[in-house]
Amino acid sequence: MFNNEKYLQYKNKQSFYINELPKLYPDSFDWSRWRLGIAIWRELGISCRYYDIIEQGEVLRKFAIGYLPGHKLICRPILNEVAVMFIIDDDFCWTHLRKEEFYNVFKIK
Numbered sequence: 001m002f003n004n005e006k007y008l009q010y011k012n013k014q015s016f017y018i019n020e021l022p023k024l025y026p027d028s029f030d031w032s033r034w035r036l037g038i039a040i041w042r043e044l045g046i047s048c049r050y051y052d053i054i055e056q057g058e059v060l061r062k063f064a065i066g067y068l069p070g071h072k073l074i075c076r077p078i079l080n081e082v083a084v085m086f087i088i089d090d091d092f093c094w095t096h097l098r099k100e101e102f103y104n105v106f107k108i109k
Helices: 007-008 032-035 038-044 050-055 057-063 099-105
Strands: 064-068 080-086 091-098
Touching: 032 091, 038 057, 038 080, 038 091, 050 057, 050 099, 057 064, 057 080, 057 099, 080 099, 091 099
Parallel strands: none
Antiparallel strands: 064 080, 080 091
């Protein structure tokens, strides 16, 4: 389904939670990678609605490679959200998740 050789370089186990999800630098989250963020929803077959995001958390965890609190972003800073970087089909892409979505998907207590 996906050709993700780079994905395998970033993690080697199925359960991947925030304790293992690295915090990335703000310059990793640029406009070109944000525009590619549509691939997260299109390629993974997930709608960007709260219940679908939570329900498909395992799929999102599988492709996530890092995060940054939304207020620390240079490109598209948003309070009370978290930017999450993914790698899908060898492309880096990112999107915002609401804090509640982020905490539920990455199992933060």
